[in-house]
Amino acid sequence: PFLYHIPLDPEESLELSWNVSYPQEAIFFQLLVKQLKAGVLFGMSDRGELENADLVVLWTDGDTAYFADAWSDQKGQIHLDPQQDYQLLQVERTPEGLALLFKRPFGTCDPKDYLIEDGTVHLVYGILEEPFLSLEAINSSGLRTGLQRVQLLKPNITFPATPSDTYAMDIHAPDIQIPNQVTTYWCYIHELPEGFPRHHIVKYEPIITKGNEALVHHMEIFQCAPEMDNVPHFNGPCDSKMKPDRLNYCRHVLAAWALGAKAFYYPEEAGIAFGGPGSSRYVRLEVHYHNPLVIEGRRDSSGIRLYYTDKLRRFNAGIMELGLVYTPVMAIPPRETAFVLTGYCTDKCTQLALPPSGIHIFASQLHTHLTGRKVVTVLARDGREWEIVNQDNHYSPHFQEIRMLKKMVSVHRGDVLITSCTYNTEDRELATVGGFGILEEMCVNYVHYYPQTQLELCKSAVNAGFLQKYFHLINRFNNEEVCTCPQASVSQQFASVPWNSFNREVLKALYAFAPISMHCNKSSAVRFPGEWNLQPLPKVISTLEEPTPHCPTSQGRSPAGPTIIS
Amino acid sequence: PFLYHIPLDPEESLELSWNVSYPQEAIFFQLLVKQLKAGVLFGMSDRGELENADLVVLWTDGDTAYFADAWSDQKGQIHLDPQQDYQLLQVERTPEGLALLFKRPFGTCDPKDYLIEDGTVHLVYGILEEPFLSLEAINSSGLRTGLQRVQLLKPNITFPATPSDTYAMDIHAPDIQIPNQVTTYWCYIHELPEGFPRHHIVKYEPIITKGNEALVHHMEIFQCAPEMDNVPHFNGPCDSKMKPDRLNYCRHVLAAWALGAKAFYYPEEAGIAFGGPGSSRYVRLEVHYHNPLVIEGRRDSSGIRLYYTDKLRRFNAGIMELGLVYTPVMAIPPRETAFVLTGYCTDKCTQLALPPSGIHIFASQLHTHLTGRKVVTVLARDGREWEIVNQDNHYSPHFQEIRMLKKMVSVHRGDVLITSCTYNTEDRELATVGGFGILEEMCVNYVHYYPQTQLELCKSAVNAGFLQKYFHLINRFNNEEVCTCPQASVSQQFASVPWNSFNREVLKALYAFAPISMHCNKSSAVRFPGEWNLQPLPKVISTLEEPTPHCPTSQGRSPAGPTIIS
Numbered sequence A, B: 001p002f003l004y005h006i007p008l009d010p011e012e013s014l015e016l017s018w019n020v021s022y023p024q025e026a027i028f029f030q031l032l033v034k035q036l037k038a039g040v041l042f043g044m045s046d047r048g049e050l051e052n053a054d055l056v057v058l059w060t061d062g063d064t065a066y067f068a069d070a071w072s073d074q075k076g077q078i079h080l081d082p083q084q085d086y087q088l089l090q091v092e093r094t095p096e097g098l099a100l101l102f103k104r105p106f107g108t109c110d111p112k113d114y115l116i117e118d119g120t121v122h123l124v125y126g127i128l129e130e131p132f133l134s135l136e137a138i139n140s141s142g143l144r145t146g147l148q149r150v151q152l153l154k155p156n157i158t159f160p161a162t163p164s165d166t167y168a169m170d171i172h173a174p175d176i177q178i179p180n181q182v183t184t185y186w187c188y189i190h191e192l193p194e195g196f197p198r199h200h201i202v203k204y205e206p207i208i209t210k211g212n213e214a215l216v217h218h219m220e221i222f223q224c225a226p227e228m229d230n231v232p233h234f235n236g237p238c239d240s241k242m243k244p245d246r247l248n249y250c251r252h253v254l255a256a257w258a259l260g261a262k263a264f265y266y267p268e269e270a271g272i273a274f275g276g277p278g279s280s281r282y283v284r285l286e287v288h289y290h291n292p293l294v295i296e297g298r299r300d301s302s303g304i305r306l307y308y309t310d311k312l313r314r315f316n317a318g319i320m321e322l323g324l325v326y327t328p329v330m331a332i333p334p335r336e337t338a339f340v341l342t343g344y345c346t347d348k349c350t351q352l353a354l355p356p357s358g359i360h361i362f363a364s365q366l367h368t369h370l371t372g373r374k375v376v377t378v379l380a381r382d383g384r385e386w387e388i389v390n391q392d393n394h395y396s397p398h399f400q401e402i403r404m405l406k407k408m409v410s411v412h413r414g415d416v417l418i419t420s421c422t423y424n425t426e427d428r429e430l431a432t433v434g435g436f437g438i439l440e441e442m443c444v445n446y447v448h449y450y451p452q453t454q455l456e457l458c459k460s461a462v463n464a465g466f467l468q469k470y471f472h473l474i475n476r477f478n479n480e481e482v483c484t485c486p487q488a489s490v491s492q493q494f495a496s497v498p499w500n501s502f503n504r505e506v507l508k509a510l511y512a513f514a515p516i517s518m519h520c521n522k523s524s525a526v527r528f529p530g531e532w533n534l535q536p537l538p539k540v541i542s543t544l545e546e547p548t549p550h551c552p553t554s555q556g557r558s559p560a561g562p563t564i565i566s
Ligand SMILES: [Cu+2]
Pocket: B367, B368, B369, B436, B442
């Protein structure tokens, strides 16, 4: 019995199920092919391309069916992998279709093979419509192909049993019609009953209208600001002209789900406070429908089921924002393939704002805008990198789920939290600055933790005065092209930088050297008392080693070459 | 019969012989152990350390003798290599001692193993004085150990037969007594006969006094400047107070040899001009004696035998200097482990100074001072890296031999030659600037080529005005610590830079961006006509791929675990 399932293609003709074995460092996959034509491709790649992908192929030459471990080159051409890493365990005809059972170690120590890591994995598939004489005759560019993002390495956590005294509340779309366009963000306001007292949410799970499993991409529930005692009952696309302004004040995440995720459980000792005095009676449901086939007239009532209890748990859970302040002083030059920006939560802030016993982070949701490609938060203690809080080397802005951590991370007073985002601005002409706009960038890790503290936001940005020094300085090399007059906005200044190698490298050097401004803020967006400007960059004297994957010995591998399937 | 031989230890109790098989991408070694005690270690490491070395070990536990493939960790502790890369072929007792015959592929594709590349290899050895119960019981720090530098991958060139009409001239030390100190540079002036006409040197080889093979480290013959018609017949240490000043004008390399090198042959169609009008009648022999055991009273008459002919060959060979100008504007910050400086020979200079048919480089001698660790020269054509002229990833300033290229490199008009040196200044407190001093640095590749042109020197350095911009610019960030007044010398300015990360990175960015001053000079140290200041840095749009070593399949490997030797 497989624990995890996901449809791969919009038609749902391919369904993947899997289990993770941490002791064996391997994944057991079952690929169910519902209408088998002449074969399928399945595999993984860095960002969901069918080029440079690590694949298994099931194909037929007309007489015989074969299964083999393969890879595609940068042109999409398929080749046999001389070393078989996927091990075919079983092939079975079921009433639903053909079920292929195979096993793949997390890492193979072959640099050409994909390394399965924590975080997002881009699964790719292709459908073979006709026989091929050989594997090498297949080129992925001629096939119907696609990608599906998923977290394969689910944490191995035993979930607390749901206590008997919990209630369920379904917050879902009211039987709406999914618009016939590829992307829709749907907004729906739900009102809690009058006088609804303080409860703890202890668990939530998706409720997906049957048949729409491949259309509902992600959902979030936000609480409105406590001051908001009257929010219009809106129900419609979030970008609609009719959307009331007030909905912009409903931004405090309560629950989030994305495709491939299952129920989210709070640790037994904590829950998120919900209802009662000091919190708004209004919540906003946001559903992202992804409808690539532009199916018309499909109705939907998907949403999230909240499980809550009036037996308050020992701790309130809280959500804290780590990373970069939303400000244009942090910018990414254009045409960069992997530019890194880093935001800090300094020892000074954790010293002041955390309780003496520290806090425990149990879940994390990473967030960037369109050019984000990797995100990582590291905890440093006494100047040494100590532990990874959350890392996603294949992060995609289109797949932002809340993820339980494999292991809770305790943050002590005086610890430093360092969040780095890697951006790809290859196809941009001008610098991308930090900010709220979809074409601006963010670098955020929302960490879920307990016990709740007053610290809502622990973020940084480069000191603005040093950035002005930078503009002055590159002007000496570039004939005064950047306006350093007081009227120019930072965004305008960045837009006028001639991005030669010197200006790029010096910007990197600036960000790695200049003092920072800290936002060490309470819920009310008020800073904790103290001096937060011109803070020194935290020093890190030793970094964590990359974990070396355990390399399977050749005994564990199948013989090279395709397997014949009867 | 082995082609190459080298003593490993000063006592000459270990002698290594080897052959290179390019088709098999492997080396066949014979290690002759003259007085076997309880065993030996032999292997290779990055710079001759016994830590992180790739080793073979012959040892005994008192009863049985074993041979195994091993490696040492960063503490010098020996471990068995799970994958045997050295293959023991034969063990033989000879009258001279125990001869071990084994084979090692150039690369093993195991990142922990040493990759045998072109250029210098640091061989290491250790002598086991007593039995060890197991391999893991051995720690290299307790043994008598040492290193020997050698070029293992000798080019596979068939040498032209020495024509019958060649004469030999021996230029050697006149039976001197080697001083009882570790390092001696000995200088000896030799005068050519009156009226000695123009000849071509076509070959030269070392003549080493028997018994001193391990003491004579390297030798060079320099021609004195053509103007010098009277040079005193000096014979003594080069750093002696008695050394006449005039010897400083004897710097034009005629021949060079270093330990492990064999005879040097000119290509059949070329020779180096020697004697006759327009050249000095005086040459200087320089012998570097390396006497680590401080042996006293050893006499020596080593030198170089020049083979020359009066049948002048079709082409005169020439020597050209590539790399960096000797100037303090090119500097390396202190405490850097791998800082790269790059010197250019631009398309503009090769366009102007090379003959229409181009030139052919057949040999190369790399040169830096004490902090040099790697040197490479790449030829770029039409903005793309085209071919490597010479590369040494384990370069040592203590081992500067002239090396024949495996394959001649043709340089066309308009080509660019890019020479990069990597320096390690970990143990320096102040910046290391370019210059002639032993504590200053150089980055030079002397290339031997034909047909000879007027171009003696094709080198560059950063434009001095841009360096002053750099000093101004970092002052804005560092409270004006660098004096930018006209009286300050560049060396003084570099000495006053506070080397924080910003100043280091911006210096790198400057060198990678700022325009250069070219030295495109004739023999007479006069520049070719044209504008050579403020030249743009040559643009390189595509770089050469690292060659991936061919990985031996597991079939070619010995079974894991030690071999018992009867
Ligand atoms: Cu020098």
